[in-house]
Amino acid sequence: MVSHQVPRWSAWIFRASPGWQRTACAPGASVGQQRWPRIPWQVSGPLAFRGCASTAPRVPRVMPTSERYPVQRLPFSVVSEEDLAAFERIIPGRVITDPEELEVANVDWLRTVRAGAAPCPTHHWALPFSACQDSCGVWVPLLGRAGCSKVLLRPRTTEEVSHILRHCHQRNLAVNPQGGNTGMVGGSVPVFDEIILSTALMNQVISFHDVSGILVCQAGCVLEELNHYVQERGFIMPLDLGAKGSCHIGGNVATNAGGLRFLRYGSLRGTVLGLEVVLADGTVLDCLTSLRKDNTGYDLKQLFIGSEGTLGVITAVSISCPPRPKAVNVAFLGCPGFAEVLQAFSTCKGTLGEILSAFEFMDAECMQLVGQHLHLARPVRESPFYILVETSGSSAEHDAEKLDGFLEQALGSGLVTDGTVGTDQSKAQSLWALRERITEALSHDGYVFKYDVSLPVERFYDLVSDLRARLGPRAKHVVGYGHLGDGNLHLNVTAEAFSTALLGALEPYVYTWTAAQRGSVSAEHGLGLRKKDVLGYSKPPTAVQLMWQLKALLDPRGLLNPYKTLPAHA
Protein backbone atom coordinates (compact mmCIF):
# COMPACT_ATOMS: atom_id res chain seq x y z
CA MET A 1 0.00 0.00 0.00
CA VAL A 2 1.03 3.53 -0.66
CA SER A 3 1.72 5.71 2.30
CA HIS A 4 0.21 9.08 1.51
CA GLN A 5 2.23 11.80 3.10
CA VAL A 6 -0.08 14.43 1.67
CA PRO A 7 -3.55 13.39 2.79
CA ARG A 8 -5.44 15.70 0.44
CA TRP A 9 -4.23 13.58 -2.44
CA SER A 10 -5.71 10.37 -1.13
CA ALA A 11 -9.17 11.44 -2.34
CA TRP A 12 -8.21 11.07 -5.92
CA ILE A 13 -6.28 7.83 -5.88
CA PHE A 14 -7.89 5.10 -7.87
CA ARG A 15 -7.03 1.46 -7.67
CA ALA A 16 -7.04 -0.38 -10.98
CA SER A 17 -10.57 0.69 -11.72
CA PRO A 18 -11.98 3.27 -14.09
CA GLY A 19 -13.48 5.25 -11.21
CA TRP A 20 -11.54 8.40 -12.00
CA GLN A 21 -12.09 11.23 -9.61
CA ARG A 22 -12.77 14.53 -11.27
CA THR A 23 -13.21 18.06 -10.13
CA ALA A 24 -14.56 20.94 -12.13
CA CYS A 25 -12.03 22.45 -14.45
CA ALA A 26 -11.79 26.20 -14.38
CA PRO A 27 -11.92 27.49 -17.93
CA GLY A 28 -8.44 27.92 -19.19
CA ALA A 29 -6.84 26.50 -16.11
CA SER A 30 -3.13 26.61 -16.50
CA VAL A 31 -0.83 23.98 -15.17
CA GLY A 32 2.65 24.12 -13.81
CA GLN A 33 4.10 26.51 -11.32
CA GLN A 34 7.47 28.07 -10.80
CA ARG A 35 9.26 26.25 -8.06
CA TRP A 36 12.85 26.76 -8.92
CA PRO A 37 14.70 29.29 -6.90
CA ARG A 38 14.02 32.76 -8.20
CA ILE A 39 17.16 34.65 -8.98
CA PRO A 40 17.26 37.44 -6.40
CA TRP A 41 17.85 40.46 -8.59
CA GLN A 42 18.28 43.62 -6.69
CA VAL A 43 17.98 47.23 -7.67
CA SER A 44 21.06 48.73 -9.15
CA GLY A 45 23.77 50.00 -6.84
CA PRO A 46 25.76 53.16 -7.32
CA LEU A 47 29.11 53.13 -8.99
CA ALA A 48 30.62 54.02 -5.64
CA PHE A 49 29.89 50.48 -4.45
CA ARG A 50 32.81 49.27 -6.45
CA GLY A 51 35.19 47.77 -3.97
CA CYS A 52 34.97 44.97 -1.48
CA ALA A 53 31.83 45.15 0.57
CA SER A 54 32.11 43.63 4.00
CA THR A 55 28.57 42.32 3.58
CA ALA A 56 29.38 39.99 0.71
CA PRO A 57 27.54 36.68 1.11
CA ARG A 58 29.57 33.68 2.17
CA VAL A 59 28.62 30.84 -0.02
CA PRO A 60 30.15 27.40 -0.24
CA ARG A 61 32.94 27.32 -2.72
CA VAL A 62 32.05 26.65 -6.32
CA MET A 63 35.15 25.76 -8.24
CA PRO A 64 36.04 28.45 -10.77
CA THR A 65 35.27 27.31 -14.30
CA SER A 66 38.85 27.86 -15.39
CA GLU A 67 40.09 25.41 -12.74
CA ARG A 68 37.68 22.65 -13.72
CA TYR A 69 37.66 23.04 -17.48
CA PRO A 70 40.57 23.41 -19.89
CA VAL A 71 39.92 27.03 -20.85
CA GLN A 72 42.29 29.96 -21.08
CA ARG A 73 41.43 33.62 -21.12
CA LEU A 74 41.59 35.12 -24.59
CA PRO A 75 43.43 38.43 -25.04
CA PHE A 76 40.46 40.75 -24.55
CA SER A 77 40.95 44.09 -22.87
CA VAL A 78 40.29 44.47 -19.16
CA VAL A 79 37.57 46.88 -18.01
CA SER A 80 39.10 50.19 -16.97
CA GLU A 81 37.85 53.18 -14.98
CA GLU A 82 37.36 54.95 -18.31
CA ASP A 83 35.17 52.11 -19.56
CA LEU A 84 33.03 52.29 -16.45
CA ALA A 85 32.67 56.03 -16.92
CA ALA A 86 31.65 55.48 -20.55
CA PHE A 87 29.02 52.90 -19.51
CA GLU A 88 27.77 55.27 -16.84
CA ARG A 89 27.19 57.87 -19.53
CA ILE A 90 25.21 55.38 -21.63
CA ILE A 91 23.09 53.93 -18.79
CA PRO A 92 23.34 56.31 -15.82
CA GLY A 93 22.88 54.55 -12.47
CA ARG A 94 22.64 51.12 -14.05
CA VAL A 95 26.32 50.15 -14.06
CA ILE A 96 26.56 47.58 -11.30
CA THR A 97 29.83 46.93 -9.53
CA ASP A 98 28.38 45.98 -6.15
CA PRO A 99 30.01 42.63 -5.21
CA GLU A 100 26.80 41.20 -3.80
CA GLU A 101 24.92 41.73 -7.01
CA LEU A 102 27.83 40.47 -9.05
CA GLU A 103 28.05 37.35 -6.90
CA VAL A 104 24.68 36.15 -8.18
CA ALA A 105 25.51 36.90 -11.78
CA ASN A 106 28.93 35.24 -11.72
CA VAL A 107 27.64 31.79 -10.71
CA ASP A 108 25.04 29.61 -12.39
CA TRP A 109 21.96 28.64 -10.36
CA LEU A 110 23.07 25.00 -10.33
CA ARG A 111 26.30 26.21 -8.73
CA THR A 112 28.48 24.27 -11.11
CA VAL A 113 30.25 27.04 -13.00
CA ARG A 114 31.62 30.29 -11.67
CA ALA A 115 33.59 33.08 -13.22
CA GLY A 116 37.27 32.57 -12.64
CA ALA A 117 38.48 34.25 -9.50
CA ALA A 118 41.19 32.38 -7.66
CA PRO A 119 40.27 31.35 -4.11
CA CYS A 120 41.77 33.02 -1.09
CA PRO A 121 44.71 30.74 -0.19
CA THR A 122 43.94 30.99 3.53
CA HIS A 123 40.17 30.68 3.63
CA HIS A 124 39.46 28.97 0.31
CA TRP A 125 36.62 31.29 -0.56
CA ALA A 126 36.35 31.79 -4.28
CA LEU A 127 34.99 35.29 -4.19
CA PRO A 128 33.66 37.11 -7.19
CA PHE A 129 35.95 39.96 -6.38
CA SER A 130 39.52 39.66 -5.39
CA ALA A 131 39.57 40.19 -1.68
CA CYS A 132 39.11 37.88 1.25
CA GLN A 133 36.35 38.87 3.66
CA ASP A 134 38.16 37.51 6.68
CA SER A 135 40.79 40.25 6.53
CA CYS A 136 43.50 37.71 6.03
CA GLY A 137 45.58 40.20 4.19
CA VAL A 138 44.78 38.98 0.71
CA TRP A 139 43.69 42.16 -0.97
CA VAL A 140 44.04 42.51 -4.68
CA PRO A 141 42.91 45.57 -6.61
CA LEU A 142 39.62 44.92 -8.34
CA LEU A 143 40.35 46.55 -11.61
CA GLY A 144 43.27 45.99 -13.92
CA ARG A 145 43.35 42.28 -13.26
CA ALA A 146 41.42 39.42 -14.79
CA GLY A 147 39.36 37.43 -12.32
CA CYS A 148 35.63 37.18 -12.50
CA SER A 149 33.30 39.77 -13.96
CA LYS A 150 33.50 43.12 -12.17
CA VAL A 151 30.67 44.86 -13.91
CA LEU A 152 27.08 44.16 -14.79
CA LEU A 153 25.21 46.48 -17.13
CA ARG A 154 21.45 46.91 -17.12
CA PRO A 155 20.25 48.63 -20.26
CA ARG A 156 16.56 49.38 -20.75
CA THR A 157 16.47 49.98 -24.48
CA THR A 158 17.83 48.55 -27.69
CA GLU A 159 19.62 51.81 -28.33
CA GLU A 160 21.46 51.48 -25.04
CA VAL A 161 22.49 47.91 -25.89
CA SER A 162 23.72 49.17 -29.24
CA HIS A 163 25.84 51.90 -27.61
CA ILE A 164 27.26 49.45 -25.10
CA LEU A 165 28.23 46.90 -27.74
CA ARG A 166 29.72 49.59 -29.95
CA HIS A 167 31.92 50.69 -27.05
CA CYS A 168 32.92 47.10 -26.24
CA HIS A 169 33.71 46.46 -29.89
CA GLN A 170 35.96 49.50 -30.08
CA ARG A 171 37.71 48.57 -26.84
CA ASN A 172 37.93 44.81 -27.50
CA LEU A 173 35.93 44.00 -24.38
CA ALA A 174 34.20 40.61 -24.13
CA VAL A 175 30.50 40.51 -23.23
CA ASN A 176 28.38 37.84 -21.57
CA PRO A 177 24.69 38.42 -22.32
CA GLN A 178 22.56 37.23 -19.40
CA GLY A 179 18.82 36.69 -19.06
CA GLY A 180 17.38 34.88 -16.04
CA ASN A 181 20.58 32.83 -15.58
CA THR A 182 18.61 29.58 -15.45
CA GLY A 183 20.54 27.69 -18.14
CA MET A 184 21.67 24.11 -17.67
CA VAL A 185 25.01 24.14 -19.53
CA GLY A 186 26.95 27.04 -18.07
CA GLY A 187 26.19 29.34 -21.00
CA SER A 188 24.88 32.32 -19.06
CA VAL A 189 27.73 33.16 -16.70
CA PRO A 190 31.12 34.60 -17.55
CA VAL A 191 34.11 32.28 -17.64
CA PHE A 192 36.56 35.04 -16.73
CA ASP A 193 35.93 38.78 -16.51
CA GLU A 194 33.49 39.25 -19.40
CA ILE A 195 31.14 42.18 -18.92
CA ILE A 196 27.69 40.92 -17.94
CA LEU A 197 24.99 42.47 -20.09
CA SER A 198 21.72 41.79 -18.31
CA THR A 199 18.32 41.99 -19.99
CA ALA A 200 16.54 42.27 -16.61
CA LEU A 201 15.31 45.83 -17.17
CA MET A 202 14.23 45.22 -20.76
CA ASN A 203 10.90 43.95 -19.58
CA GLN A 204 8.23 45.80 -21.52
CA VAL A 205 5.49 44.33 -23.66
CA ILE A 206 5.59 46.26 -26.93
CA SER A 207 2.31 45.07 -28.45
CA PHE A 208 -0.22 42.28 -28.34
CA HIS A 209 -2.71 41.54 -31.08
CA ASP A 210 -5.81 39.96 -29.61
CA VAL A 211 -7.05 38.42 -32.86
CA SER A 212 -3.82 36.83 -34.07
CA GLY A 213 -2.36 36.26 -30.59
CA ILE A 214 0.97 37.72 -31.67
CA LEU A 215 3.00 39.16 -28.82
CA VAL A 216 5.91 41.54 -29.33
CA CYS A 217 8.01 42.22 -26.25
CA GLN A 218 11.44 43.10 -25.01
CA ALA A 219 13.91 40.31 -24.35
CA GLY A 220 13.97 40.62 -20.56
CA CYS A 221 10.29 39.82 -19.97
CA VAL A 222 9.96 36.91 -17.54
CA LEU A 223 8.23 33.95 -19.19
CA GLU A 224 5.70 33.44 -16.40
CA GLU A 225 4.74 37.10 -16.43
CA LEU A 226 4.22 36.96 -20.18
CA ASN A 227 2.08 33.90 -19.73
CA HIS A 228 -0.11 35.76 -17.22
CA TYR A 229 -0.30 38.72 -19.55
CA VAL A 230 -1.47 36.72 -22.56
CA GLN A 231 -3.73 34.48 -20.45
CA GLU A 232 -5.72 37.50 -19.41
CA ARG A 233 -6.29 38.09 -23.12
CA GLY A 234 -7.33 34.52 -23.95
CA PHE A 235 -3.96 33.06 -25.04
CA ILE A 236 -0.99 31.21 -23.58
CA MET A 237 2.72 31.29 -24.28
CA PRO A 238 3.71 28.42 -26.60
CA LEU A 239 6.54 27.60 -24.18
CA ASP A 240 6.52 26.43 -20.56
CA LEU A 241 9.50 25.53 -18.37
CA GLY A 242 10.18 24.69 -14.75
CA ALA A 243 12.24 27.91 -14.62
CA LYS A 244 9.36 30.05 -15.92
CA GLY A 245 9.36 32.35 -12.90
CA SER A 246 12.94 33.49 -13.55
CA CYS A 247 13.84 32.85 -17.18
CA HIS A 248 13.63 35.64 -19.74
CA ILE A 249 12.02 35.24 -23.14
CA GLY A 250 15.19 36.53 -24.81
CA GLY A 251 17.21 33.80 -23.07
CA ASN A 252 14.59 31.22 -24.03
CA VAL A 253 14.95 32.20 -27.66
CA ALA A 254 18.75 32.51 -27.51
CA THR A 255 18.94 28.96 -26.16
CA ASN A 256 16.00 27.64 -28.22
CA ALA A 257 14.51 26.27 -25.01
CA GLY A 258 12.21 23.26 -25.43
CA GLY A 259 10.20 22.59 -22.30
CA LEU A 260 6.85 21.11 -21.43
CA ARG A 261 4.62 22.35 -24.24
CA PHE A 262 6.91 21.34 -27.08
CA LEU A 263 4.87 18.26 -27.97
CA ARG A 264 1.83 20.40 -28.70
CA TYR A 265 3.15 23.77 -29.88
CA GLY A 266 6.52 22.79 -31.31
CA SER A 267 9.85 24.57 -31.31
CA LEU A 268 10.54 28.28 -30.90
CA ARG A 269 11.91 27.96 -34.42
CA GLY A 270 8.28 27.77 -35.50
CA THR A 271 6.55 30.07 -33.02
CA VAL A 272 9.03 32.95 -33.05
CA LEU A 273 8.00 35.20 -35.93
CA GLY A 274 10.57 37.93 -35.66
CA LEU A 275 13.55 39.16 -33.69
CA GLU A 276 15.41 42.36 -33.05
CA VAL A 277 19.10 41.70 -32.47
CA VAL A 278 22.08 43.91 -31.72
CA LEU A 279 25.18 42.64 -33.48
CA ALA A 280 28.66 42.57 -31.99
CA ASP A 281 29.64 45.95 -33.45
CA GLY A 282 26.47 47.64 -32.18
CA THR A 283 24.47 47.45 -35.41
CA VAL A 284 20.75 46.93 -34.81
CA LEU A 285 19.24 44.21 -36.99
CA ASP A 286 15.49 44.80 -37.13
CA CYS A 287 13.78 41.57 -38.20
CA LEU A 288 10.97 42.11 -35.71
CA THR A 289 8.12 41.27 -38.06
CA SER A 290 4.85 39.72 -36.96
CA LEU A 291 4.06 37.89 -40.17
CA ARG A 292 3.07 34.26 -40.22
CA LYS A 293 4.33 34.04 -43.77
CA ASP A 294 7.37 35.82 -45.08
CA ASN A 295 9.37 34.00 -47.70
CA THR A 296 11.78 36.75 -48.65
CA GLY A 297 15.39 35.62 -48.65
CA TYR A 298 17.26 33.86 -45.87
CA ASP A 299 15.41 33.55 -42.58
CA LEU A 300 18.03 35.37 -40.54
CA LYS A 301 16.21 35.15 -37.22
CA GLN A 302 16.86 31.39 -37.23
CA LEU A 303 20.58 32.10 -36.92
CA PHE A 304 20.05 33.76 -33.57
CA ILE A 305 17.54 31.25 -32.20
CA GLY A 306 19.71 28.76 -30.33
CA SER A 307 22.94 30.72 -30.87
CA GLU A 308 23.30 31.23 -27.09
CA GLY A 309 24.30 34.87 -27.36
CA THR A 310 27.36 34.12 -29.49
CA LEU A 311 26.16 35.82 -32.68
CA GLY A 312 24.21 38.80 -31.37
CA VAL A 313 22.19 40.03 -28.40
CA ILE A 314 18.45 39.49 -28.80
CA THR A 315 16.66 42.64 -27.64
CA ALA A 316 13.05 41.98 -28.72
CA VAL A 317 10.93 39.01 -29.75
CA SER A 318 7.76 38.61 -31.78
CA ILE A 319 6.04 35.34 -30.95
CA SER A 320 2.82 33.61 -31.90
CA CYS A 321 0.71 32.56 -28.90
CA PRO A 322 -1.87 29.78 -29.13
CA PRO A 323 -5.41 30.25 -27.75
CA ARG A 324 -5.80 29.46 -24.07
CA PRO A 325 -7.29 25.97 -23.80
CA LYS A 326 -10.69 25.87 -22.11
CA ALA A 327 -10.12 22.48 -20.54
CA VAL A 328 -6.90 21.04 -19.12
CA ASN A 329 -6.61 17.57 -17.60
CA VAL A 330 -3.53 16.02 -16.08
CA ALA A 331 -3.25 12.29 -15.45
CA PHE A 332 -0.41 10.87 -13.38
CA LEU A 333 -0.07 7.13 -13.91
CA GLY A 334 2.11 4.25 -12.78
CA CYS A 335 3.46 1.83 -15.38
CA PRO A 336 4.90 -1.64 -14.70
CA GLY A 337 7.78 -1.40 -17.22
CA PHE A 338 9.33 0.75 -19.90
CA ALA A 339 7.74 -1.29 -22.69
CA GLU A 340 4.37 -0.35 -21.17
CA VAL A 341 5.39 3.33 -21.07
CA LEU A 342 6.04 3.22 -24.81
CA GLN A 343 2.84 1.33 -25.49
CA ALA A 344 0.91 3.84 -23.39
CA PHE A 345 2.38 6.64 -25.53
CA SER A 346 1.19 4.98 -28.73
CA THR A 347 -2.26 4.37 -27.25
CA CYS A 348 -2.37 7.94 -26.01
CA LYS A 349 -1.62 9.39 -29.43
CA GLY A 350 -4.23 7.17 -31.00
CA THR A 351 -7.02 7.84 -28.53
CA LEU A 352 -6.37 11.44 -27.48
CA GLY A 353 -5.29 12.75 -30.87
CA GLU A 354 -5.28 16.53 -31.10
CA ILE A 355 -5.93 17.16 -27.40
CA LEU A 356 -2.71 15.48 -26.20
CA SER A 357 -0.47 18.32 -24.98
CA ALA A 358 2.23 16.58 -22.91
CA PHE A 359 3.59 13.10 -22.37
CA GLU A 360 6.32 13.09 -19.73
CA PHE A 361 7.94 10.18 -17.95
CA MET A 362 10.02 9.63 -14.83
CA ASP A 363 11.50 6.53 -13.26
CA ALA A 364 11.09 5.24 -9.73
CA GLU A 365 14.36 6.79 -8.52
CA CYS A 366 13.17 10.24 -9.59
CA MET A 367 10.02 9.79 -7.58
CA GLN A 368 12.03 8.60 -4.59
CA LEU A 369 14.25 11.72 -4.73
CA VAL A 370 11.31 14.08 -5.13
CA GLY A 371 9.82 12.50 -2.01
CA GLN A 372 13.08 12.45 -0.05
CA HIS A 373 14.31 15.98 -0.80
CA LEU A 374 11.13 17.95 -1.46
CA HIS A 375 8.67 15.95 0.63
CA LEU A 376 6.24 15.60 -2.23
CA ALA A 377 4.07 12.54 -1.77
CA ARG A 378 3.71 9.92 -4.42
CA PRO A 379 0.06 10.12 -5.50
CA VAL A 380 -0.14 6.58 -6.85
CA ARG A 381 1.11 3.14 -5.89
CA GLU A 382 4.82 2.55 -6.22
CA SER A 383 5.75 1.62 -9.81
CA PRO A 384 8.95 1.22 -11.81
CA PHE A 385 7.86 4.12 -14.05
CA TYR A 386 5.42 7.00 -13.99
CA ILE A 387 3.92 8.99 -16.82
CA LEU A 388 2.24 12.36 -16.85
CA VAL A 389 -0.30 12.87 -19.60
CA GLU A 390 -1.83 16.28 -20.20
CA THR A 391 -4.73 17.12 -22.45
CA SER A 392 -5.61 20.66 -23.53
CA GLY A 393 -8.72 21.30 -25.53
CA SER A 394 -11.77 23.44 -26.07
CA SER A 395 -14.49 21.22 -24.62
CA ALA A 396 -14.25 19.83 -21.08
CA GLU A 397 -16.87 17.16 -21.77
CA HIS A 398 -15.32 15.98 -25.01
CA ASP A 399 -11.81 15.92 -23.53
CA ALA A 400 -12.95 14.05 -20.40
CA GLU A 401 -14.64 11.45 -22.56
CA LYS A 402 -11.50 10.94 -24.61
CA LEU A 403 -9.25 10.80 -21.58
CA ASP A 404 -11.54 8.30 -19.89
CA GLY A 405 -11.39 6.18 -23.04
CA PHE A 406 -7.60 6.21 -22.95
CA LEU A 407 -7.44 5.46 -19.23
CA GLU A 408 -9.86 2.57 -19.46
CA GLN A 409 -7.95 1.09 -22.36
CA ALA A 410 -4.54 1.56 -20.71
CA LEU A 411 -5.76 0.13 -17.44
CA GLY A 412 -7.63 -2.74 -19.02
CA SER A 413 -4.59 -3.86 -20.98
CA GLY A 414 -2.21 -3.54 -18.03
CA LEU A 415 -0.17 -0.67 -19.51
CA VAL A 416 -1.04 1.34 -16.45
CA THR A 417 -1.55 -0.09 -12.97
CA ASP A 418 -2.54 2.94 -10.94
CA GLY A 419 -3.27 6.60 -11.52
CA THR A 420 -4.92 9.81 -10.59
CA VAL A 421 -6.41 12.68 -12.57
CA GLY A 422 -6.40 16.40 -11.77
CA THR A 423 -8.72 18.65 -13.69
CA ASP A 424 -8.71 21.76 -11.55
CA GLN A 425 -5.76 24.08 -11.55
CA SER A 426 -4.33 23.33 -8.14
CA LYS A 427 -4.47 19.55 -8.50
CA ALA A 428 -3.05 19.73 -11.99
CA GLN A 429 -0.23 21.89 -10.61
CA SER A 430 0.48 19.42 -7.81
CA LEU A 431 0.82 16.63 -10.33
CA TRP A 432 3.01 18.73 -12.60
CA ALA A 433 5.20 19.62 -9.61
CA LEU A 434 6.25 15.98 -9.31
CA ARG A 435 7.73 16.16 -12.77
CA GLU A 436 8.82 19.80 -12.92
CA ARG A 437 10.68 19.69 -9.62
CA ILE A 438 12.89 16.69 -10.37
CA THR A 439 15.79 19.00 -11.26
CA GLU A 440 15.45 20.73 -7.91
CA ALA A 441 15.26 17.42 -6.03
CA LEU A 442 18.39 16.18 -7.79
CA SER A 443 20.28 19.33 -6.90
CA HIS A 444 19.69 18.49 -3.21
CA ASP A 445 21.22 15.06 -3.74
CA GLY A 446 24.79 16.20 -4.39
CA TYR A 447 26.78 17.07 -7.49
CA VAL A 448 24.70 16.34 -10.59
CA PHE A 449 26.15 15.22 -13.93
CA LYS A 450 23.50 16.18 -16.47
CA TYR A 451 22.83 14.76 -19.90
CA ASP A 452 20.05 15.89 -22.19
CA VAL A 453 19.85 13.62 -25.20
CA SER A 454 17.53 12.86 -28.09
CA LEU A 455 17.23 9.15 -28.82
CA PRO A 456 14.87 6.83 -30.62
CA VAL A 457 12.32 6.20 -27.86
CA GLU A 458 12.70 2.42 -28.00
CA ARG A 459 16.37 2.77 -26.90
CA PHE A 460 15.59 5.55 -24.42
CA TYR A 461 15.88 3.71 -21.17
CA ASP A 462 18.66 1.31 -22.23
CA LEU A 463 21.12 4.13 -21.75
CA VAL A 464 20.00 4.63 -18.14
CA SER A 465 20.18 0.89 -17.38
CA ASP A 466 23.59 0.59 -19.05
CA LEU A 467 24.98 3.42 -17.00
CA ARG A 468 23.62 2.06 -13.74
CA ALA A 469 25.46 -1.18 -14.41
CA ARG A 470 28.60 0.64 -15.56
CA LEU A 471 28.85 3.02 -12.61
CA GLY A 472 27.71 0.72 -9.81
CA PRO A 473 28.21 2.26 -6.34
CA ARG A 474 30.34 5.09 -7.74
CA ALA A 475 27.12 6.99 -8.41
CA LYS A 476 24.55 7.84 -5.76
CA HIS A 477 21.69 7.81 -8.24
CA VAL A 478 21.32 7.33 -11.98
CA VAL A 479 17.91 8.57 -13.06
CA GLY A 480 16.00 8.89 -16.32
CA TYR A 481 13.09 11.21 -16.98
CA GLY A 482 11.99 13.72 -19.55
CA HIS A 483 9.90 14.61 -22.52
CA LEU A 484 9.21 11.16 -23.89
CA GLY A 485 6.70 12.60 -26.32
CA ASP A 486 9.56 14.57 -27.91
CA GLY A 487 12.11 11.73 -27.78
CA ASN A 488 14.10 13.73 -25.19
CA LEU A 489 15.70 11.91 -22.26
CA HIS A 490 17.13 13.71 -19.24
CA LEU A 491 19.75 11.40 -17.80
CA ASN A 492 21.12 12.66 -14.50
CA VAL A 493 23.76 11.07 -12.30
CA THR A 494 24.31 12.25 -8.74
CA ALA A 495 27.40 11.85 -6.58
CA GLU A 496 28.55 13.23 -3.23
CA ALA A 497 30.87 15.61 -5.07
CA PHE A 498 32.29 16.33 -8.49
CA SER A 499 34.92 13.75 -9.39
CA THR A 500 37.05 13.53 -12.50
CA ALA A 501 37.06 9.72 -12.18
CA LEU A 502 33.27 9.60 -12.36
CA LEU A 503 33.28 12.12 -15.17
CA GLY A 504 35.73 9.85 -17.00
CA ALA A 505 33.35 6.92 -16.59
CA LEU A 506 30.47 8.99 -17.99
CA GLU A 507 32.16 10.78 -20.84
CA PRO A 508 32.63 10.14 -23.66
CA TYR A 509 30.61 6.95 -22.98
CA VAL A 510 27.24 8.76 -22.95
CA TYR A 511 28.11 10.68 -26.09
CA THR A 512 29.40 7.75 -28.12
CA TRP A 513 26.36 5.73 -27.05
CA THR A 514 24.08 8.53 -28.20
CA ALA A 515 25.95 9.11 -31.45
CA ALA A 516 25.75 5.38 -32.24
CA GLN A 517 21.95 5.78 -32.23
CA ARG A 518 22.25 8.91 -34.37
CA GLY A 519 20.84 10.81 -31.41
CA SER A 520 21.60 14.36 -30.29
CA VAL A 521 23.99 15.10 -27.42
CA SER A 522 21.93 18.17 -26.55
CA ALA A 523 18.24 17.87 -27.21
CA GLU A 524 17.08 21.14 -25.65
CA HIS A 525 19.63 22.61 -23.23
CA GLY A 526 22.13 23.81 -25.82
CA LEU A 527 25.90 23.57 -25.53
CA GLY A 528 26.97 26.55 -23.44
CA LEU A 529 30.35 25.99 -21.84
CA ARG A 530 29.92 22.45 -20.62
CA LYS A 531 28.81 20.76 -23.84
CA LYS A 532 30.58 22.79 -26.51
CA ASP A 533 33.33 20.24 -27.05
CA VAL A 534 30.85 17.45 -27.80
CA LEU A 535 29.19 19.21 -30.72
CA GLY A 536 31.08 16.89 -33.08
CA TYR A 537 29.10 13.87 -31.81
CA SER A 538 25.98 15.32 -33.38
CA LYS A 539 27.23 17.45 -36.27
CA PRO A 540 29.72 16.66 -39.05
CA PRO A 541 33.01 18.64 -39.34
CA THR A 542 31.70 20.61 -42.32
CA ALA A 543 28.75 21.83 -40.24
CA VAL A 544 31.01 22.82 -37.34
CA GLN A 545 33.32 24.66 -39.72
CA LEU A 546 30.41 26.55 -41.25
CA MET A 547 29.31 27.52 -37.74
CA TRP A 548 32.77 28.97 -37.11
CA GLN A 549 32.58 30.89 -40.38
CA LEU A 550 29.23 32.36 -39.38
CA LYS A 551 30.69 33.33 -36.02
CA ALA A 552 33.64 35.01 -37.74
CA LEU A 553 31.29 36.90 -40.04
CA LEU A 554 28.98 38.19 -37.32
CA ASP A 555 31.45 38.60 -34.48
CA PRO A 556 34.94 38.81 -36.01
CA ARG A 557 36.59 39.71 -32.70
CA GLY A 558 34.86 36.88 -30.85
CA LEU A 559 33.55 39.25 -28.18
CA LEU A 560 30.06 37.80 -27.69
CA ASN A 561 29.77 35.07 -25.07
CA PRO A 562 33.29 33.76 -25.69
CA TYR A 563 34.31 30.20 -24.73
CA LYS A 564 30.73 28.97 -25.34
CA THR A 565 28.82 26.90 -27.92
CA LEU A 566 31.57 26.24 -30.46
CA PRO A 567 34.38 23.76 -29.78
CA ALA A 568 37.97 24.94 -29.88
CA HIS A 569 39.29 25.32 -33.42
CA ALA A 570 40.88 22.11 -34.73
Ligand SMILES: O=C(O)CC[C@@H](O)C(=O)O
Ligand atom coordinates in the same frame (compact mmCIF):
# COMPACT_ATOMS: atom_id res chain seq x y z
O1 LIG B 1 17.66 19.05 -14.96
C1 LIG B 1 17.55 18.53 -16.06
O2 LIG B 1 18.40 17.74 -16.48
C2 LIG B 1 16.32 18.83 -16.94
C3 LIG B 1 15.70 20.17 -16.74
C4 LIG B 1 14.49 20.46 -17.64
O3 LIG B 1 14.86 20.47 -18.98
C5 LIG B 1 13.32 19.55 -17.40
O4 LIG B 1 12.76 19.06 -18.36
O5 LIG B 1 12.93 19.36 -16.24
Ligand SMILES: [Zn+2]
Ligand atom coordinates in the same frame (compact mmCIF):
# COMPACT_ATOMS: atom_id res chain seq x y z
ZN1 LIG C 1 13.57 19.27 -20.21
